[in-house]
Amino acid sequence: MTGAGVQIVGFTRIAEKLRKVSELDKKVEVVTLAVEREAKILCPVRTGRLRASIHTGRHGPLERYVGTNVEYAPYVEFGTRRMSAKPYLRPAVKKVVMRIKTKGISWWVG
Numbered sequence: 277m278t279g280a281g282v283q284i285v286g287f288t289r290i291a292e293k294l295r296k297v298s299e300l301d302k303k304v305e306v307v308t309l310a311v312e313r314e315a316k317i318l319c320p321v322r323t324g325r326l327r328a329s330i331h332t333g334r335h336g337p338l339e340r341y342v343g344t345n346v347e348y349a350p351y352v353e354f355g356t357r358r359m360s361a362k363p364y365l366r367p368a369v370k371k372v373v374m375r376i377k378t379k380g381i382s383w384w385v386g
Contacts, residue, residue: 301337307372308332308340314368315342326352342368
């Protein structure tokens with residue numbers, strides 16, 4: 277009988293690396309959600325639309341973002357020549373990073 281076959285060498289190591297990536301991805305998600313939560317706390321509110329639009333997303337494994345799709349969000353974050361900036365995203369990131377540095381990443385993600 278003839279046929280073809282494939283032998284995968286090192287599958288155990290590959291599976292272990294994938295498990296570690298999966299665990300790390302969960303930790304990245306926890307930190308990203310913390311930034312989202314902090315941004316919503318720091319966000320200036322007039323109508324609540326900007327605060328409600330702040331969300332997290334995923335581009336791929338280990339790639340997350342916090343953002344908004346409200347068209348005036350950059351003007352609030354960075355200001356204009358007629359309006360002073362009222363940053364909420366950058367300070368949220370700084371606050372979460374400082375907490376991680378102070379308490380350690382294991383405090384955040386277990």
